[in-house]
Amino acid sequence: MYKYDEYDQQMVDTRVAEFRDQVRRRLAGDLTEDQFKPLRLQNGLYLQLHAYMLRVAVPYGTLNSAQMTLLGDIADKYDRGYGHFTTRQNIQYNWIKLEDTPDILAELAKVEMHAIQTSGNCIRNISSDQYAGAAADEIVDPRPYAELLRQWSSFHPEFLVLPRKFKIAVIASETDRAAMRLHDIGIKMVKNDAGEIGARFYAGGGMGRTPMIAPLIREFVPLDQLITFSEACLRVYNRYGRRDNKYKARIKILVHELGRDEYVRQVEEEFAHLLTQPIEPPLAELERIKAHFVDPGFDANASDDLDLTDPDFRLWVERNTHAHKQAGYVIATVSLKPVGGIPGDATADQIRLMAKLAKDYSFDELRVTHAQNIVFPHVRKADLYTVWQALDEAGLSTANLDTVGDIIACPGLDYCSLANARSIPVAQKISERFGSAQRQAEIGELKLKISGCINACGHHHAGHIGILGVDKKGLENYQLLFGGSEGADTSLAKIIGPGFTEDGVVDAIEKATEVYLANKQGEERFLDTYRRIGMDPFKEAIYG
Amino acid sequence: MVDVQFRFRDDETVNDPAVTVDSFSEQSNATAVRIEPGDDARDLLPYLDRLSLVEVSFPAWTDGRGYSSARILREAGYRGEMRAVGDLVIDMLHHLRRCGFDAFAPEKALNEEDAQSAFDRWENVYQATVVDGRPAIWAKRHPA
Numbered sequence A: 001m002y003k004y005d006e007y008d009q010q011m012v013d014t015r016v017a018e019f020r021d022q023v024r025r026r027l028a029g030d031l032t033e034d035q036f037k038p039l040r041l042q043n044g045l046y047l048q049l050h051a052y053m054l055r056v057a058v059p060y061g062t063l064n065s066a067q068m069t070l071l072g073d074i075a076d077k078y079d080r081g082y083g084h085f086t087t088r089q090n091i092q093y094n095w096i097k098l099e100d101t102p103d104i105l106a107e108l109a110k111v112e113m114h115a116i117q118t119s120g121n122c123i124r125n126i127s128s129d130q131y132a133g134a135a136a137d138e139i140v141d142p143r144p145y146a147e148l149l150r151q152w153s154s155f156h157p158e159f160l161v162l163p164r165k166f167k168i169a170v171i172a173s174e175t176d177r178a179a180m181r182l183h184d185i186g187i188k189m190v191k192n193d194a195g196e197i198g199a200r201f202y203a204g205g206g207m208g209r210t211p212m213i214a215p216l217i218r219e220f221v222p223l224d225q226l227i228t229f230s231e232a233c234l235r236v237y238n239r240y241g242r243r244d245n246k247y248k249a250r251i252k253i254l255v256h257e258l259g260r261d262e263y264v265r266q267v268e269e270e271f272a273h274l275l276t277q278p279i280e281p282p283l284a285e286l287e288r289i290k291a292h293f294v295d296p297g298f299d300a301n302a303s304d305d306l307d308l309t310d311p312d313f314r315l316w317v318e319r320n321t322h323a324h325k326q327a328g329y330v331i332a333t334v335s336l337k338p339v340g341g342i343p344g345d346a347t348a349d350q351i352r353l354m355a356k357l358a359k360d361y362s363f364d365e366l367r368v369t370h371a372q373n374i375v376f377p378h379v380r381k382a383d384l385y386t387v388w389q390a391l392d393e394a395g396l397s398t399a400n401l402d403t404v405g406d407i408i409a410c411p412g413l414d415y416c417s418l419a420n421a422r423s424i425p426v427a428q429k430i431s432e433r434f435g436s437a438q439r440q441a442e443i444g445e446l447k448l449k450i451s452g453c454i455n456a457c458g459h460h461h462a463g464h465i466g467i468l469g470v471d472k473k474g475l476e477n478y479q480l481l482f483g484g485s486e487g488a489d490t491s492l493a494k495i496i497g498p499g500f501t502e503d504g505v506v507d508a509i510e511k512a513t514e515v516y517l518a519n520k521q522g523e524e525r526f527l528d529t530y531r532r533i534g535m536d537p538f539k540e541a542i543y544g
Numbered sequence B: 001m002v003d004v005q006f007r008f009r010d011d012e013t014v015n016d017p018a019v020t021v022d023s024f025s026e027q028s029n030a031t032a033v034r035i036e037p038g039d040d041a042r043d044l045l046p047y048l049d050r051l052s053l054v055e056v057s058f059p060a061w062t063d064g065r066g067y068s069s070a071r072i073l074r075e076a077g078y079r080g081e082m083r084a085v086g087d088l089v090i091d092m093l094h095h096l097r098r099c100g101f102d103a104f105a106p107e108k109a110l111n112e113e114d115a116q117s118a119f120d121r122w123e124n125v126y127q128a129t130v131v132d133g134r135p136a137i138w139a140k141r142h143p144a
Helices: A006-027 A035-043 A065-078 A099-111 A141-155 A224-242 A253-260 A261-274 A281-292 A309-318 A346-360 A381-393 A425-434 A437-444 A502-519 A526-533 A536-543 B041-050 B065-077 B090-098 B111-119 B137-141
Strands: A045-047 A052-056 A063-064 A083-086 A091-096 A169-173 A185-192 A198-201 A216-222 A321-323 A329-334 A345-347 A365-368 A374-380 A448-453 A465-472 A477-480 B034-035 B053-058 B080-084 B103-106
Touching: A006 A035, A006 A099, A006 B111, A006 B137, A035 A045, A052 A099, A063 A065, A065 A099, A065 A346, A065 A365, A083 A346, A091 A099, A091 A309, A099 A536, A141 A281, A141 B080, A169 A198, A185 A216, A198 A224, A198 B041, A216 A224, A216 A253, A216 A261, A224 A261, A224 A281, A224 A437, A253 A261, A261 A321, A281 B137, A309 A321, A309 A329, A309 A381, A309 A437, A345 A346, A346 A365, A346 A374, A346 A381, A374 A381, A425 A448, A425 A502, A437 A502, A465 A502, A477 A502, A502 A526, B034 B041, B041 B065, B053 B065, B065 B080, B065 B090, B090 B111
Parallel strands: A169 A185, A448 A465, B034 B053, B053 B080, B080 B103
Antiparallel strands: A045 A052, A052 A091, A063 A365, A083 A091, A083 A345, A185 A198, A198 A216, A321 A329, A329 A374, A365 A374, A465 A477
């Protein structure tokens, strides 16, 4: 994975010094909270319901074990012994003291980590495929391009106060595991007819109040124009994105209001101009970055055999592992969704254990997924049982990847000052209702996503089943949506009818799974059956 | 008019009255213009030769359109004074400099010492903006 050179280290260290100075001025009263807020947000520091929340960036979701270990130590030292992995592949701490944050950032900098631009109206941490570099179906590792964009977008002087936040995802597989087209810019690395690698750009996607699937804006951007084209997309947005209403300020509204063709015309015009400006890094820079992402030293003779006699292990292997490009290896996902647990939470001890296992059995690498789980990207099949046993002892062996128990949920009203309803207790009740592994296996793939308000941080628009918490005359109420998807077949979920109480929504989901099981044909997933038979049979069962 | 607190030019401060972008093209003797956030800086491109002062207004520092306006004019070859006016905060001074501003007239005077350390804080930069003449980190990594 990427290693900082002296320049990268200096940039992060300088940011720590700058932030320390900002906190000093705030505590001395030289900065009012109003003035300080946009500055602290650019460093991922939010003021939530009970305390400050610090969001630490995990660029394109990739971590080494030293970094992961430190994340555990920070949870112990500065928080309440746990951390929360987020839908943008980052980690958040919910109980942080303002005066501690410069020291936390200084500790992070020592392991090449930071909280730069994890919030605020700027280009956020760039997300990617959690299986990058390991998946059998990728045409190239997307992370070097994400790293090139990370450096370009860090402290970009023109784009630090955009109309609104800006999220970029880069993928390079046919299977989209990063919800790429639900980003402000989605980039898919592709090969053209001449066999050259380039970038396909989508722009104007997003969730939030007005979910949109990003339209294609350019089929192929050559690698030696990647930064210049990105800059053109951003400049048009910075100049013309709406600033009169924060709910209409995302690029998706600009693209929608201008129309895709007009946005493309403006970007191409700006691009033609910017190509005359020497702003593009040389390809040698991309090559330098790529050298950090070469395959680890796989054992070419690693055995493909796997002893599956232990039934619990077998279930976990079937559910939580994925084919690796290298024979004899698998990609293993650690579910942070135990029955009755808080989605995405891990204790300091669990974080350090995963770090140790990655060091010993996954070439020192881990990934954070947008579904709030942790991945060991490169595990030898021969080591898998050992890894599983260690996870099992630590309560980390839940075999529910992509099932109804693998719920994405935002922090909701338990933590967030924007939320209208709680998300976590609903997730806990659902995972308890569907707690048996056998039942989850029977229902199979069912992506369930919960947001505690219309800002949609829990991605409810993209859930096979989505739940949206709203405030109804002072009471928490939950609306149910069906049919969303974030994959290559991206679709937005539709609301099925009147909302429910917390218990009512759990009952409704149970009825929906019964309708699915009664109507399922062959290998159909819940989503496939829903798409085939439509909403009516579900409505009938739920409201009838 | 607010005072210029920081200036990075050797020539004399321009004090010509600035006119709006809308009226600039009609006033053949005007040499100073004021760009508001909603104005299109490219409307000025035919007149760069007679401009000696461009004021870019920041009614709120969190409105970032002025950064693009400044950079666009510098990319087009404007060499005169580019003055940021309005709600300027210490922490953005460095970035304003990088987009081509070389004079700063904050509506409330900034702490001199804090501002100076903000201007000087970043020894290296990740991007080439062309307009500030600083080599990007990638250029230092790959000297020609």
